[in-house]
Amino acid sequence: MMKDYKYTVADRFMQYVQVDTQSDPLSDSFPSTEKQKDLARILVSELLDMGISDAHMDEYGYVYATIPATTDKKVPVICLCSHMDTSSDSSGTGVKPIVHKAYTGADMILPDDTTQIIRAADHPYLKEKIGDDIITASGTTLLGADNKAGVAEIMDAAAFLMQHPDVKHGAIRILFTPDEEIGQGVKYVDMQKLGADFGYTMDGGELGSLEDETFSADAVKIVINGVSAHPGMAKGKLISAIKIASEIVDALPKDILSPETTEDRQGFIHPVRMHGVVETAEIDFIIRDFTTRELEAHEFYLRKVMDSVMSRHEGATATFKVTEQYRNMKEVLDQHPQVVAFAEEAIKRAGIEPLKMSIRGGTDGSRLSFMGLPCPNIFTGEMSFHSKHEYVSIQDMQKAVDTIVHLVQVWEERS
Numbered sequence: 001m002m003k004d005y006k007y008t009v010a011d012r013f014m015q016y017v018q019v020d021t022q023s024d025p026l027s028d029s030f031p032s033t034e035k036q037k038d039l040a041r042i043l044v045s046e047l048l049d050m051g052i053s054d055a056h057m058d059e060y061g062y063v064y065a066t067i068p069a070t071t072d073k074k075v076p077v078i079c080l081c082s083h084m085d086t087s088s089d090s091s092g093t094g095v096k097p098i099v100h101k102a103y104t105g106a107d108m109i110l111p112d113d114t115t116q117i118i119r120a121a122d123h124p125y126l127k128e129k130i131g132d133d134i135i136t137a138s139g140t141t142l143l144g145a146d147n148k149a150g151v152a153e154i155m156d157a158a159a160f161l162m163q164h165p166d167v168k169h170g171a172i173r174i175l176f177t178p179d180e181e182i183g184q185g186v187k188y189v190d191m192q193k194l195g196a197d198f199g200y201t202m203d204g205g206e207l208g209s210l211e212d213e214t215f216s217a218d219a220v221k222i223v224i225n226g227v228s229a230h231p232g233m234a235k236g237k238l239i240s241a242i243k244i245a246s247e248i249v250d251a252l253p254k255d256i257l258s259p260e261t262t263e264d265r266q267g268f269i270h271p272v273r274m275h276g277v278v279e280t281a282e283i284d285f286i287i288r289d290f291t292t293r294e295l296e297a298h299e300f301y302l303r304k305v306m307d308s309v310m311s312r313h314e315g316a317t318a319t320f321k322v323t324e325q326y327r328n329m330k331e332v333l334d335q336h337p338q339v340v341a342f343a344e345e346a347i348k349r350a351g352i353e354p355l356k357m358s359i360r361g362g363t364d365g366s367r368l369s370f371m372g373l374p375c376p377n378i379f380t381g382e383m384s385f386h387s388k389h390e391y392v393s394i395q396d397m398q399k400a401v402d403t404i405v406h407l408v409q410v411w412e413e414r415s
Contacts, residue, residue: 009401010394013152014097017144022092023085023179031061031178039084050162060188063176075170075415079199082150083180087386096138105130110139118389133394143390145382150202157404169408183325185364198339199375201365207396211377212333212340213358214366216295217325220285225317228279239316241281247309269298326366336374346407
């Protein structure tokens with residue numbers, strides 16, 4: 001069906017990654033950075049140029065748009081969603097995308113920092129991409145394939161569908177979100193305005209992957225209150241909150257329950273930020289597991305560690321606050337098996353073998369699923385997220401576009 005289509009996904013992607021949309025986990029505003037709206041404005045303009053007349057950005061930086069139905073059937077409204085922001089783990093300023101045409105399998109030395117080398121031995125997936133055209137950054141920034149690959153794929157699929165009204169599908173809602181990387185991506189989504197029945201995030205990795213299960217996630221904040229005193233006269237008086245915080249982190253197990261020592265379905269306790277002064281210090285943790293029961297067990301363990309350390313520091317106090325972030329989308333998706341089944345069928349029609357996977361993380365779809373929009377995650381080709389070694393195959397992105405087009409047709413056919 002698309003063999004003669006001139007894909008725009010790579011050109012769009014190369015443009016989008018040059019727009020700095022890094023989110024800020026320390027910001028109290030929404031979106032956390034105003035610059036995310038720079039990309040939102042570009043996307044709205046392009047959608048309007050396609051003929052999608054209701055495309056707009058709201059006050060929070062969300063982009064909403066509708067591809068009108070081309071069938072008389074009553075078809076559930078499908079939402080296609082990707083996030084515009086990039087991770088704060090590596091700079092997103094001044095991204096210079098580079099295309100490595102017809103990749104040979106050799107190590108890729110990134111020109112702006114030649115110490116940054118994407119080694120084939122460290123990236124097994126690259127062995128499957130020999131002959132593909134690979135896009136990387138230049139060595140001083142991340143690339144932004146997470147998740148601008150998904151954004152570009154939805155945009156190219158939208159362009160195709162608007163150009164081909166003979167392709168039968170129901171109404172399709174497009175949603176681009178800010179602040180996904182800091183866990184706030186759908187905080188202010190207007191679900192009534194969105195008006196979708198089922199959704200798909202385009203935010204997965206390798207070709208063919210389809211993820212219907214995520215971690216469940218909480219955040220924990222420990223605040224330690226010490227006692228300040230002049231260091232020259234501090235004997236028997238000063239109780240350093242900084243040292244107590246360090247003790248708590250050091251008391252965590254070294255060989256289990258951490259991201260660097262776990263895999264597959266193992267959860268973890270991960271300190272992500274610590275700051276303070278002698279009198280007061282804070283530690284921020286993320287807690288992850290596939291079941292809420294195990295999540296609670298990790299939190300109980302962390303509280304015991306805190307209490308044990310605090311028992312050695314009379315006069316100091318601490319608080320322990322848990323904030324729910326998201327829950328495993330599988331709890332919702334199992335109630336709507338057609339949502340995943342139709343995605344599998346679409347991937348097969350694109351000539352790919354589906355790879356059912358679980359995410360050791362979350363997506364906007366995790367929270368959307370519990371907001372009433374069952375929402376699994378489909379591959380985009382993005383790999384080595386959040387790092388200067390991030391890369392994506394152009395051919396993988398094109399296959400993601402194919403998958404979207406097949407997906408909306410499957411929904412029309414089965415309705």
